[in-house]
Amino acid sequence: MSNQLTGATDLRQRAHQILDEACSRVGLDPTGAELLRLRSNAVFKLRAPIIARIATAPTAAERLPAVLAVTRWLADRAFPTVRPADGITEQPMNVDGATVTFWHYIPTAPAPATTADLGRLLRALHTGPTPPFQLRTLIDPLASIRATVQHQPGVLDHDDQVWLSDRIAGLTGAWRTLPFREPPTLLHGDAWIDNLLRHQDGHVILGDWDSVALGPCEWDLIHSYHGERRFGLSPTDVDDFATTYGDDLREWDGYESLMQIRDVYAIGIHIRNAPGDPFSHQELTHRLNCLRSGDTRTRWHMKDA
Structure with a gap:
């Protein structure tokens, strides 16, 4: 991979600039906004109390109305x-190429949510009705990374770009032959324990719906099993998830292919x-070396913020 960071920008500074402009448009005060997360989205808590989420993915403007x-x-x-x-009707909002949305703030309790909580919520989601309006269907989960590999010159060196393109092509073929067991259902799309919030009153809330779609429930389930392999979840965490959801993905024939x-x-x-x-x-x-x-x-790593 290339070691050059030419044209690098300060993501944190840019996120604050976008926040200031977005708040100005809707009459919110960004003073003292607390940056809670800077990953795929920049997430700020305002004094209001309201959460502002800034998405920079190229597809965000297209996806967020459905979210x-x-x-x-x-x-x-x-x-x-x-x-x-x-009361904020002007959303999603485009600001300097980023897409901004505003959300109710959830006051959280110190006790973290658990994988059992996630399994319970996903079971309710997957067995419930689908919305009475059109949603995208998850046909090709690697489409976004395929486009990213093709349109990020200078980030990947030539060998990494070729290897990754070939790997994506092979796994795209594997996806098309996976033996999914149920009809398409409503998917969260990024069903990871970090996207759960425990409210001060004790109940657990599911957030970060940016990848919502219709598709095979296995896509939501694989995140927790992948979390054991890469992000520090314990075998007990995964067992608890499988028990509460009522199905263990490890017993499915497509498990290893979906994990890859x-x-x-x-x-x-x-x-x-x-x-x-x-x-x-x-x-x-x-991650590329692995x-x-x-x-x-x-083990792979996540950013703290």
């Missing part, structure tokens, strides 16, 4: 989800962020 619609629909059905802030697809999918954000984020640049190198060597067990 707002689905979360409003789920909230109206009493599903425990984050919901868009009331998820492994490649999980480096896309770091290819996109590497030009302006030293952590992503370093983590991309680490993939190219066939190492399926070495």
Whole structure:
């Protein structure tokens, strides 16, 4: 992978600039905004209290109207989800190429949510109805990283770009032959324990619906099993998840192929962020080395913020 960071920008500074402009447009005060997360999205807590989320992915403007619609629909059905802030009609909002949305703030309890909580919520989501409006269908989960590899010159060196393109092509073929067991259902799309919030009153809420779609439930399930291999979840965490969901993906014939697809999918954000984020640049190198060597067990890392 290339070691050059030419044209790098300060992601944190740019996120604050976008936040200031977005708040100005809707009459919110960005003074003292707290940066909670800087990964695929920059997430700020305002004094209001409202959460502002800034997405920089090229497809965000196209996807986020559906995210707002689905979360409003789920909230109206009493599903425990984050919901868009009331009274802000100008969203999603384009600011300097980024897409901004505003959400109700969830006051959280110190006790973390668990994989059992996630399994319970996903079972309710997957066995419930689908929205009465059009949603995208998850046909090709590697489409975004395929486009990223092709359109990020200077981030990947030639050998890495060729290897990754070939790997994506092979796994795309594998996806098309996976023996999915159920009809398409409503997917969260990024069903990872970090996207759960435990409210101060004790109940657990599912957030970060940016990847919502219709598709095979296995795509939501694989995240927790992948978390054991790469992100420090324990075998007990995964067993608890499988028990509460009521199905163990490890018993499915397509398990290993889907795990490999998820492994490649999980480096896309770091290819996109590497030009302006030293952590992503370093983590991309680490993850690529694992993939190219066939190492399926070495721990990967997440940014704290």
